[in-house]
Amino acid sequence: MKCVFSGVKPTGIITLGNYLGAIKRFVDVQDQAEKNFYSVVDLHALTVAQDPKEMYENTLNIAAVYLAVGLDPRKATLFVQSHVPAHAEASWMLTCLSRMGELNRMTQFKDKGRGSDSAGVGLFTYPVLMAADVLLYQTTHVPVGEDQKQHLELTRDLAERFNRDYGEIFVMPEPLIAEVGARIMGLQNPEKKMSKSDDSDANYITLMDTPKEIEKKIKRAVTDSENAIYFDEENKPGVSNLLSIQSVLTGETMDSIVQSYEGLGYGALKKNLIEITVDHLTPIQQRYQEIRQSEELTNILRHGAEHADAVASETLKKIKDALGLVRL
Ligand code: TYM
Numbered sequence: 001m002k003c004v005f006s007g008v009k010p011t012g013i014i015t016l017g018n019y020l021g022a023i024k025r026f027v028d029v030q031d032q033a034e035k036n037f038y039s040v041v042d043l044h045a046l047t048v049a050q051d052p053k054e055m056y057e058n059t060l061n062i063a064a065v066y067l068a069v070g071l072d073p074r075k076a077t078l079f080v081q082s083h084v085p086a087h088a089e090a091s092w093m094l095t096c097l098s099r100m101g102e103l104n105r106m107t108q109f110k111d112k113g114r115g116s117d118s119a120g121v122g123l124f125t126y127p128v129l130m131a132a133d134v135l136l137y138q139t140t141h142v143p144v145g146e147d148q149k150q151h152l153e154l155t156r157d158l159a160e161r162f163n164r165d166y167g168e169i170f171v172m173p174e175p176l177i178a179e180v181g182a183r184i185m186g187l188q189n190p191e192k193k194m195s196k197s198d199d200s201d202a203n204y205i206t207l208m209d210t211p212k213e214i215e216k217k218i219k220r221a222v223t224d225s226e227n228a229i230y231f232d233e234e235n236k237p238g239v240s241n242l243l244s245i246q247s248v249l250t251g252e253t254m255d256s257i258v259q260s261y262e263g264l265g266y267g268a269l270k271k272n273l274i275e276i277t278v279d280h281l282t283p284i285q286q287r288y289q290e291i292r293q294s295e296e297l298t299n300i301l302r303h304g305a306e307h308a309d310a311v312a313s314e315t316l317k318k319i320k321d322a323l324g325l326v327r328l
Helices: 016-029 052-069 086-095 100-104 107-113 121-135 146-166 211-219 237-250 254-260 266-292 296-323
Strands: 003-008 035-040 076-080 141-143 174-176
Touching: 003 016, 003 121, 016 035, 016 052, 016 141, 016 237, 035 052, 035 296, 052 076, 052 266, 052 296, 076 296, 086 121, 086 296, 100 107, 100 121, 100 146, 107 121, 107 146, 121 146, 141 146, 146 174, 146 296, 211 266, 237 254, 237 266, 266 296
Parallel strands: 003 035, 003 141, 035 076, 141 174
Antiparallel strands: none
Protein backbone atom coordinates (compact mmCIF):
# COMPACT_ATOMS: atom_id res chain seq x y z
CA MET A 1 0.00 0.00 0.00
CA LYS A 2 1.43 3.33 -1.03
CA CYS A 3 -0.62 5.81 0.94
CA VAL A 4 -3.38 5.33 3.49
CA PHE A 5 -5.69 8.16 4.60
CA SER A 6 -8.64 8.17 6.95
CA GLY A 7 -10.44 10.46 9.35
CA VAL A 8 -12.74 10.53 12.35
CA LYS A 9 -15.15 13.34 13.25
CA PRO A 10 -14.71 14.95 16.67
CA THR A 11 -18.39 14.73 17.56
CA GLY A 12 -18.19 13.33 21.06
CA ILE A 13 -17.46 9.88 22.23
CA ILE A 14 -15.84 7.15 20.17
CA THR A 15 -17.90 3.98 20.04
CA LEU A 16 -16.69 0.43 19.81
CA GLY A 17 -18.13 0.57 16.26
CA ASN A 18 -15.78 3.43 15.29
CA TYR A 19 -12.91 1.57 16.89
CA LEU A 20 -13.49 -1.89 15.43
CA GLY A 21 -14.66 -0.71 12.02
CA ALA A 22 -11.98 1.91 11.49
CA ILE A 23 -9.53 3.10 14.16
CA LYS A 24 -8.21 -0.34 15.14
CA ARG A 25 -7.62 -1.02 11.47
CA PHE A 26 -5.58 2.17 11.09
CA VAL A 27 -3.16 0.61 13.55
CA ASP A 28 -3.27 -2.78 11.83
CA VAL A 29 -2.22 -1.29 8.48
CA GLN A 30 0.28 1.35 9.57
CA ASP A 31 3.25 -0.99 9.10
CA GLN A 32 2.09 -2.19 5.70
CA ALA A 33 1.75 1.26 4.15
CA GLU A 34 4.55 3.47 2.86
CA LYS A 35 2.70 6.58 4.08
CA ASN A 36 -0.14 7.01 6.56
CA PHE A 37 -2.27 10.12 7.15
CA TYR A 38 -4.91 10.24 9.88
CA SER A 39 -6.93 13.35 10.41
CA VAL A 40 -9.31 14.62 13.06
CA VAL A 41 -11.88 15.97 10.62
CA ASP A 42 -13.16 18.97 12.53
CA LEU A 43 -14.61 20.71 9.46
CA HIS A 44 -16.81 17.68 8.92
CA ALA A 45 -18.06 17.95 12.50
CA LEU A 46 -19.30 21.48 11.75
CA THR A 47 -21.97 20.08 9.44
CA VAL A 48 -24.07 19.64 12.58
CA ALA A 49 -24.19 22.42 15.21
CA GLN A 50 -21.50 21.85 17.86
CA ASP A 51 -20.89 23.45 21.20
CA PRO A 52 -17.58 25.33 20.64
CA LYS A 53 -16.09 24.28 23.99
CA GLU A 54 -16.94 20.64 23.37
CA MET A 55 -15.68 20.87 19.81
CA TYR A 56 -12.32 22.08 21.09
CA GLU A 57 -12.02 19.30 23.66
CA ASN A 58 -13.33 16.58 21.34
CA THR A 59 -10.76 17.44 18.67
CA LEU A 60 -7.90 16.91 21.11
CA ASN A 61 -9.63 13.84 22.53
CA ILE A 62 -9.71 12.09 19.16
CA ALA A 63 -6.07 12.95 18.54
CA ALA A 64 -5.23 11.42 21.94
CA VAL A 65 -7.25 8.31 21.02
CA TYR A 66 -5.20 7.94 17.82
CA LEU A 67 -2.05 7.79 19.89
CA ALA A 68 -3.52 5.70 22.70
CA VAL A 69 -4.65 2.92 20.37
CA GLY A 70 -1.16 2.67 18.93
CA LEU A 71 -0.76 4.97 15.94
CA ASP A 72 2.90 5.87 15.88
CA PRO A 73 3.67 9.48 14.88
CA ARG A 74 6.95 8.32 13.34
CA LYS A 75 4.97 6.21 10.89
CA ALA A 76 1.68 8.09 10.62
CA THR A 77 1.05 11.79 10.10
CA LEU A 78 -1.60 12.83 12.63
CA PHE A 79 -3.24 16.18 12.10
CA VAL A 80 -6.36 18.30 12.46
CA GLN A 81 -8.18 18.89 9.18
CA SER A 82 -8.70 22.65 9.66
CA HIS A 83 -4.94 23.11 10.18
CA VAL A 84 -4.44 22.35 6.50
CA PRO A 85 -6.31 25.00 4.47
CA ALA A 86 -5.97 23.01 1.24
CA HIS A 87 -8.88 20.78 2.37
CA ALA A 88 -11.43 23.59 2.29
CA GLU A 89 -10.00 25.02 -0.93
CA ALA A 90 -9.93 21.74 -2.82
CA SER A 91 -13.39 20.98 -1.50
CA TRP A 92 -14.75 24.09 -3.24
CA MET A 93 -13.08 23.17 -6.51
CA LEU A 94 -14.54 19.67 -6.35
CA THR A 95 -17.95 21.08 -5.35
CA CYS A 96 -18.02 22.89 -8.67
CA LEU A 97 -17.53 19.54 -10.37
CA SER A 98 -20.26 17.77 -8.37
CA ARG A 99 -23.85 17.32 -9.39
CA MET A 100 -26.95 17.84 -7.27
CA GLY A 101 -28.28 14.42 -8.26
CA GLU A 102 -25.25 12.45 -7.11
CA LEU A 103 -25.11 14.25 -3.74
CA ASN A 104 -28.85 13.82 -3.33
CA ARG A 105 -28.41 10.07 -3.65
CA MET A 106 -26.04 9.82 -0.68
CA THR A 107 -27.86 7.70 1.88
CA GLN A 108 -26.26 9.46 4.85
CA PHE A 109 -27.63 12.78 3.61
CA LYS A 110 -31.02 11.21 3.06
CA ASP A 111 -30.97 9.81 6.61
CA LYS A 112 -29.74 12.99 8.28
CA GLY A 113 -31.22 15.68 6.05
CA ARG A 114 -34.47 13.85 5.34
CA GLY A 115 -34.93 16.02 2.28
CA SER A 116 -36.21 18.89 4.41
CA ASP A 117 -35.76 22.55 3.46
CA SER A 118 -34.02 23.20 6.74
CA ALA A 119 -31.36 20.50 6.22
CA GLY A 120 -27.88 22.06 6.43
CA VAL A 121 -26.05 22.72 3.18
CA GLY A 122 -22.88 21.42 4.86
CA LEU A 123 -24.54 18.04 5.31
CA PHE A 124 -25.29 18.00 1.62
CA THR A 125 -21.75 18.83 0.49
CA TYR A 126 -20.12 16.77 3.25
CA PRO A 127 -18.97 13.95 0.90
CA VAL A 128 -17.20 16.44 -1.38
CA LEU A 129 -15.04 17.62 1.51
CA MET A 130 -14.33 13.98 2.21
CA ALA A 131 -13.26 13.50 -1.41
CA ALA A 132 -10.90 16.47 -1.05
CA ASP A 133 -9.40 14.91 2.11
CA VAL A 134 -8.63 11.69 0.32
CA LEU A 135 -7.51 13.05 -3.05
CA LEU A 136 -5.12 15.69 -1.70
CA TYR A 137 -2.76 12.98 -0.42
CA GLN A 138 -2.77 10.82 -3.57
CA THR A 139 -4.28 8.18 -1.32
CA THR A 140 -4.36 4.59 -2.53
CA HIS A 141 -6.26 3.02 0.40
CA VAL A 142 -8.92 4.30 2.80
CA PRO A 143 -9.78 2.16 5.84
CA VAL A 144 -13.40 2.87 6.83
CA GLY A 145 -16.55 1.21 8.09
CA GLU A 146 -19.17 0.14 5.62
CA ASP A 147 -21.27 3.28 6.03
CA GLN A 148 -18.57 5.29 4.20
CA LYS A 149 -18.46 3.08 1.12
CA GLN A 150 -20.84 5.22 -0.89
CA HIS A 151 -18.88 8.38 -0.07
CA LEU A 152 -15.74 6.75 -1.41
CA GLU A 153 -17.52 5.77 -4.59
CA LEU A 154 -18.36 9.44 -5.05
CA THR A 155 -14.71 10.30 -4.37
CA ARG A 156 -13.67 7.99 -7.18
CA ASP A 157 -16.30 9.43 -9.52
CA LEU A 158 -15.10 12.98 -8.85
CA ALA A 159 -11.46 11.96 -9.32
CA GLU A 160 -12.28 10.26 -12.60
CA ARG A 161 -14.25 13.27 -13.83
CA PHE A 162 -11.44 15.66 -12.93
CA ASN A 163 -8.78 13.47 -14.52
CA ARG A 164 -10.83 13.13 -17.70
CA ASP A 165 -11.65 16.81 -18.05
CA TYR A 166 -8.50 18.51 -16.75
CA GLY A 167 -5.68 15.98 -16.92
CA GLU A 168 -4.52 13.00 -14.86
CA ILE A 169 -3.85 14.44 -11.43
CA PHE A 170 -5.59 12.20 -8.95
CA VAL A 171 -4.79 8.66 -7.88
CA MET A 172 -7.84 6.38 -7.66
CA PRO A 173 -8.38 5.43 -3.99
CA GLU A 174 -9.65 2.01 -2.88
CA PRO A 175 -11.80 1.58 0.22
CA LEU A 176 -10.42 -0.88 2.79
CA ILE A 177 -13.50 -2.40 4.37
CA ALA A 178 -13.06 -5.36 6.70
CA GLU A 179 -15.04 -8.55 6.25
CA VAL A 180 -15.82 -8.72 9.94
CA GLY A 181 -16.43 -5.55 11.98
CA ALA A 182 -17.21 -3.10 9.16
CA ARG A 183 -20.71 -2.72 10.53
CA ILE A 184 -20.95 -3.19 14.28
CA MET A 185 -24.58 -3.12 15.31
CA GLY A 186 -26.36 -1.56 18.28
CA LEU A 187 -26.50 -3.71 21.42
CA GLN A 188 -30.17 -2.97 22.09
CA ASN A 189 -31.17 -2.78 18.46
CA PRO A 190 -28.92 -5.07 16.42
CA GLU A 191 -30.84 -4.22 13.25
CA LYS A 192 -29.23 -0.75 13.26
CA LYS A 193 -25.53 0.16 13.26
CA MET A 194 -23.94 1.16 16.55
CA SER A 195 -23.89 4.95 16.49
CA LYS A 196 -22.71 7.69 18.83
CA SER A 197 -25.81 9.71 17.99
CA ASP A 198 -28.08 7.02 19.37
CA ASP A 199 -30.63 8.13 21.97
CA SER A 200 -29.94 5.28 24.35
CA ASP A 201 -26.41 4.81 25.64
CA ALA A 202 -27.22 1.14 26.31
CA ASN A 203 -27.00 0.69 22.54
CA TYR A 204 -23.27 1.45 22.33
CA ILE A 205 -20.06 0.85 24.21
CA THR A 206 -17.63 3.76 24.17
CA LEU A 207 -13.87 3.51 24.21
CA MET A 208 -13.91 5.22 27.60
CA ASP A 209 -16.58 3.10 29.33
CA THR A 210 -15.64 1.73 32.75
CA PRO A 211 -15.52 -2.05 33.32
CA LYS A 212 -18.85 -1.74 35.21
CA GLU A 213 -20.52 0.03 32.29
CA ILE A 214 -19.16 -2.47 29.79
CA GLU A 215 -20.43 -5.32 31.94
CA LYS A 216 -23.88 -3.80 32.26
CA LYS A 217 -24.23 -3.06 28.56
CA ILE A 218 -23.06 -6.45 27.32
CA LYS A 219 -25.20 -8.26 29.91
CA ARG A 220 -28.25 -6.37 28.67
CA ALA A 221 -27.43 -6.82 24.97
CA VAL A 222 -30.36 -8.18 23.00
CA THR A 223 -29.95 -11.78 21.79
CA ASP A 224 -32.73 -14.24 20.92
CA SER A 225 -34.58 -17.10 22.58
CA GLU A 226 -32.71 -19.98 20.91
CA ASN A 227 -29.69 -20.06 23.27
CA ALA A 228 -27.51 -21.63 20.57
CA ILE A 229 -24.31 -19.84 19.56
CA TYR A 230 -23.60 -19.58 15.84
CA PHE A 231 -23.15 -16.84 13.27
CA ASP A 232 -26.23 -15.90 11.26
CA GLU A 233 -26.58 -12.15 10.77
CA GLU A 234 -30.02 -12.35 9.28
CA ASN A 235 -31.76 -14.54 11.84
CA LYS A 236 -29.54 -13.96 14.86
CA PRO A 237 -28.33 -10.33 14.51
CA GLY A 238 -27.70 -9.81 18.24
CA VAL A 239 -25.63 -12.94 18.81
CA SER A 240 -23.79 -12.51 15.48
CA ASN A 241 -22.88 -8.95 16.48
CA LEU A 242 -21.40 -10.13 19.79
CA LEU A 243 -19.43 -12.80 17.93
CA SER A 244 -18.14 -10.21 15.44
CA ILE A 245 -17.00 -7.96 18.28
CA GLN A 246 -15.13 -10.88 19.83
CA SER A 247 -13.57 -11.80 16.48
CA VAL A 248 -12.19 -8.31 15.80
CA LEU A 249 -11.00 -7.79 19.37
CA THR A 250 -9.13 -11.12 19.52
CA GLY A 251 -8.19 -11.59 15.85
CA GLU A 252 -9.64 -15.12 16.01
CA THR A 253 -11.67 -16.50 13.13
CA MET A 254 -15.43 -16.78 13.46
CA ASP A 255 -15.27 -20.58 13.08
CA SER A 256 -12.87 -21.09 15.96
CA ILE A 257 -14.86 -18.73 18.19
CA VAL A 258 -18.13 -20.52 17.46
CA GLN A 259 -16.43 -23.86 18.13
CA SER A 260 -15.14 -22.66 21.47
CA TYR A 261 -18.73 -22.07 22.61
CA GLU A 262 -19.99 -25.51 21.68
CA GLY A 263 -22.50 -26.70 24.27
CA LEU A 264 -22.49 -23.32 26.03
CA GLY A 265 -25.20 -20.65 26.23
CA TYR A 266 -25.47 -16.87 25.94
CA GLY A 267 -24.41 -16.37 29.55
CA ALA A 268 -20.98 -17.83 28.73
CA LEU A 269 -20.67 -15.77 25.54
CA LYS A 270 -21.47 -12.54 27.36
CA LYS A 271 -19.24 -13.28 30.34
CA ASN A 272 -16.30 -14.02 28.07
CA LEU A 273 -16.92 -10.98 25.87
CA ILE A 274 -17.09 -8.68 28.91
CA GLU A 275 -13.66 -9.91 30.00
CA ILE A 276 -12.15 -9.59 26.51
CA THR A 277 -13.53 -6.08 26.02
CA VAL A 278 -12.42 -4.82 29.44
CA ASP A 279 -8.93 -6.33 28.99
CA HIS A 280 -8.63 -4.73 25.57
CA LEU A 281 -9.85 -1.26 26.51
CA THR A 282 -8.21 -0.81 29.93
CA PRO A 283 -4.63 -0.25 28.65
CA ILE A 284 -5.94 2.06 25.90
CA GLN A 285 -7.75 4.13 28.54
CA GLN A 286 -4.64 4.35 30.68
CA ARG A 287 -2.49 5.55 27.79
CA TYR A 288 -5.23 7.96 26.75
CA GLN A 289 -5.24 9.67 30.15
CA GLU A 290 -1.47 10.12 30.08
CA ILE A 291 -1.36 11.41 26.50
CA ARG A 292 -4.36 13.73 26.84
CA GLN A 293 -2.61 15.60 29.62
CA SER A 294 0.80 15.81 28.00
CA GLU A 295 2.27 18.56 25.86
CA GLU A 296 3.47 15.91 23.46
CA LEU A 297 -0.01 15.83 21.93
CA THR A 298 0.03 19.39 20.62
CA ASN A 299 3.62 19.00 19.40
CA ILE A 300 2.66 15.92 17.41
CA LEU A 301 -0.33 17.72 15.90
CA ARG A 302 1.74 20.77 15.01
CA HIS A 303 4.35 18.64 13.33
CA GLY A 304 1.65 16.54 11.62
CA ALA A 305 -0.05 19.65 10.23
CA GLU A 306 3.23 20.93 8.78
CA HIS A 307 3.88 17.69 6.98
CA ALA A 308 0.28 17.24 5.81
CA ASP A 309 0.24 20.84 4.59
CA ALA A 310 3.38 20.32 2.51
CA VAL A 311 1.91 17.25 0.78
CA ALA A 312 -1.59 18.67 0.30
CA SER A 313 -0.28 22.01 -1.01
CA GLU A 314 1.61 20.22 -3.78
CA THR A 315 -1.59 18.54 -5.00
CA LEU A 316 -3.53 21.78 -4.62
CA LYS A 317 -1.02 23.55 -6.89
CA LYS A 318 -1.58 20.90 -9.54
CA ILE A 319 -5.35 21.27 -9.23
CA LYS A 320 -5.12 25.04 -9.60
CA ASP A 321 -2.82 24.81 -12.62
CA ALA A 322 -5.10 22.25 -14.25
CA LEU A 323 -8.14 24.48 -13.72
CA GLY A 324 -6.35 27.54 -15.10
CA LEU A 325 -6.30 29.48 -11.83
CA VAL A 326 -3.49 32.04 -11.87
CA ARG A 327 -0.75 31.43 -9.28
CA LEU A 328 1.86 34.15 -8.89
P1 TYM B 1 -17.19 8.98 11.57
O1 TYM B 1 -16.45 9.92 12.44
O2 TYM B 1 -18.67 8.99 11.58
O3 TYM B 1 -16.75 7.50 11.90
C1 TYM B 1 -15.37 7.14 11.94
C2 TYM B 1 -15.19 5.76 11.34
O4 TYM B 1 -15.94 4.79 12.07
C3 TYM B 1 -16.68 3.96 11.18
N1 TYM B 1 -17.90 3.49 11.87
C4 TYM B 1 -18.22 2.20 12.04
N2 TYM B 1 -17.61 1.06 11.67
C5 TYM B 1 -18.21 -0.11 12.01
N3 TYM B 1 -19.38 -0.18 12.69
C6 TYM B 1 -20.02 0.93 13.07
N4 TYM B 1 -21.16 0.84 13.76
C7 TYM B 1 -19.45 2.20 12.76
N5 TYM B 1 -19.82 3.48 13.00
C8 TYM B 1 -18.85 4.26 12.45
C9 TYM B 1 -16.98 4.87 10.01
O5 TYM B 1 -17.27 4.12 8.85
C10 TYM B 1 -15.70 5.65 9.87
O6 TYM B 1 -14.74 4.94 9.10
N6 TYM B 1 -17.04 10.73 6.89
C11 TYM B 1 -16.26 10.06 7.89
C12 TYM B 1 -15.02 10.83 8.30
C13 TYM B 1 -14.14 11.23 7.16
C14 TYM B 1 -13.30 10.40 6.41
C15 TYM B 1 -12.63 11.24 5.49
C16 TYM B 1 -13.07 9.03 6.41
C17 TYM B 1 -13.97 12.51 6.71
N7 TYM B 1 -13.06 12.51 5.71
C18 TYM B 1 -11.73 10.74 4.56
C19 TYM B 1 -12.17 8.53 5.47
C20 TYM B 1 -11.52 9.38 4.57
C21 TYM B 1 -17.14 9.87 9.12
O7 TYM B 1 -18.16 10.44 9.26
O8 TYM B 1 -16.63 9.09 10.07
